[in-house]
Amino acid sequence: MRNFDWAVLISIIWAGVYLLFVFSVRRREIANRITQIIMVYALLSTVWETLWVIYKWDLLGIFQPSLSQWIVSFGSIILALVFLICSMLFLQVNSGFWTWFGISAGIGCVVFTIFASFFTLPESLRVLIFGLLVVGWLATVVKSCYITYMAFHQAKKPQYKNRVGYWGFALLITILGDLILLSGVVKGIGGTPATEFPAGVWIIGSTLHMIGVLIVGYVVLIHNAIDLVWGFLRLLSYIAVTIIGVFLFMLILGVDLTGINILQSETVEWVVKAVILVVLVVPGLSWLYRYANQLLFGTGVNRETAVREYGLSISNLVDLDRLAEVALEFLDKTFGVEFSLLLIVDEPPKDDYYQLLPVANPLKPGQENWQSGRIQCFGILARHFFDERRFLSQYDLDFLPRFKNNTPEKEWLSRFQAELFVPILTKDSWIGLFVVGPKANGDQFFEDEIDLLSTLANQTVAALQNARLFSDLHRLNDDLRKTYQALEEANQKLRELDKMKSDFIGVVSHEMRTPLANMGLSLQVLELSGTQNLTPDQREQLHQISSGIKTSRSMVDNLITMAALLNNQTDLSLEKFDFQEVLDWISHSFVQYAANKGIKLKVDKVGDALLVGDRKLLITAISHLIENALKFTGPQGSVWVSCWTTTDALWLDVRDTGRGIEKDQLDKVWQSFTQLQTDAMRRGVEGLGLGLSLVRLIVLSHGGQVFVESEIGSGSVFGFRIPLKGPEFPLKAIPTEPTRKEIPGLVL
DSSP states (O other), rough: HHHHHHHHHHHHHHHHHHHHHHHHHHTTTTHHHHHHHHHHHHHHHHHHHHHHHHHHHOOSGGHHHHHHHHHHHHHHHHHHHHHHHHHHTTTTTOOOHHHHHHHHHHHHHHHHHHEEEEEEEHHHHHHHHOOOOOOOOHHHHHHHHHHHHHHHOOSSHHHHHHHHHHHHHHHHHHHHHHHHHHHHHHHHTTTOOOOGGOOOHHHHHHHHHHHHHHOOOOOOHHHHHHHHHHHHHHHHHHHHHHHHHHHHHHHHHHHHHSGGGGGGGGHHHHHHHHHHEEEEHHHHHHHHHHHHHHHHHSSSOOOOHHHHHHHHHTTOOOOOHHHHHHHHHHHHHOBBBBBBBEEEEEEEEEEEEEEEEEOTTTSSTTTTSOOOOOETTHHHHHHHTTTTTOOOOOOHHHOOOGGOOOOOHHHHHTTTOOOOEEEEEEOOOOOEEEEEEBBBTOOOOOOHHHHHHHHHHHHHHHHHHHHHHHHHHHHHHHHHHHEEEEEHHHHHHHHHHHHHHHHHHHHHHHHHHHHHHHHHHHHHHHHHHHOOTTTTTHHHHHHHHHHHHHHHHHHHHHHHHHHHTTOOOOOOEEEEHHHHHHHHHEEEEEHHHHHTTTOEEEOOOOOOOOEEEEHHHHHHHHOOOOOOHHHHTTOOOOOEEEEEEESSSEEEEEEEOOOOOOOGGGGGSSSSSOOOHHHHHHHOSOOOHHHHHHHHHHHTTTTTTEEEEEETTTTTEEEEETTTTTSOOTTTTTTOOOOGSSSSTTTO
């Protein structure tokens, strides 16, 4: 009766544990097929335990004599089949058609046998059915063991091996429980009444089943499961130290110290023993336990020493490649890894992505071919690194639910075949990433090693920032040097082109001057000889030829003057003269021209204005300004020439009522050989485009400045300012051109 009560109580407790397990899995909200099948397994185990309780309480009447054998047999084969399904899902085994066919057939046979068990069967048939169930169970567990072994054999990384090892451990415990239970069934078939099924066998077998379910739930629900070997060795070390401690306690407490004179009192003796235990034994056992753990699981490197040596080795490095070489060599040596790599995060992010660039390690040929990648700024990986500020393992990428989606970022990191990814972070930015490969000896990284890696990454922050700053400055310096070199080459080409242009102008102008002079002389002779015998058309053609020669000679003269000014070869014929007289003479020469075009020409009187300058060159400059204004002003328009003086300078502007000039074209009007395309197309203007350029050079040679103001539809104002006392600096010292606000008396 005592065993019966214990069996019922254990079954009720285990059924409750299974239900709690199912509820805990549901609360974790891990929705995948493996967790769903495990919950089915736990629920079937609950039904199994419940049936045993019902059997023990004698609630099934006529089926009582053989029920215990069927409960054990059917429960074992059904749970074994479900466990096989769990194994294939957990180990990600792609089983073929025949495996699933066998599982389906096995479940169908079990269901059929369950219905058959409700009828009275001959003993021989019962034995045959039981034998078939045992064979089916054996085939199922052999298949589960095979796929578990193959998965363990193929696992390369230690964390994967540990995960599969837990599964294999749970499978072995479950198989052991089934064997114990089936042994009880064999005894029943051998002649033991069903009511006397060994309760102890049921308790042990069902307990092993429950332990197997809990281990399965642990490895599925807990991501970073404790390493089996590590846990076993730590348990052994704890047991060994505990045994040594108990032995020392018993030894010290059992020693008789009353023979010593000062310890003849029993109270004093116990006080001395307590002091010995507290001062010597307890600290000694703690030290022994730590030493054993360090010996079994430590890296063999003192943490403080490693941090200090690493800091000293990288503190003065400013070259990025050298920093990567020293840092990665230290990691390889300290942790015994197969490879390591430093990635730097390019700043700032581009298109909401962090750009990660590998720094090639000269000690690892081939790593320079690893491709750079990018990680989304607000993606799951960036939030993991920056928000959680912790490492990421390849094991995390493969098994954590939040990384289940196969994103390009995950695929890029997985291509490294690394073990750990340790971020290098400042307070508010992500600047780098250590990629650490697996250990050469195949061991996994323990918690203290990962903590040391994170500490070294934090120490790398300052050195990496300095190296990146130095690299940026070096790159910027190279860019500036290349830009300066390109600018110098461009300037040299411009100087050469400018010299070629000046030489060309000089050669062309001088070579053209002689034939033009000869043609002009011939025309004069022809005109003096008389044109009475020429027809009117011939006289008109002769007049056009004469006009063309005069225009060509004017262009050549302008070219010669501009070439001399450009080469700074002009000696100004400075003299003091009345500027009003010059202005009257110039304006008088344009009166007829303006009248012919229907343009009103107005010239203001400047009054008494004595000026020191080159009279001839200034006449040329003013003539070009007036001619330019008349040329671009239509009939019924007007041109107004204004002139005034200040305390030290003479100002002149020529205002027209023409179409005006676009704002973006104003900086081009003073350039040589330039005519604004819009005006040239609109009016059909001819010429070389030298007039305004020549005006500017003449004004500059007098130490003055030119200016222009224009608005579309309101006309234009061209003018200059020259000092009354004459030039005070050479032509190459170009003064700043005045703005509109700086021109006294100018109103547009």
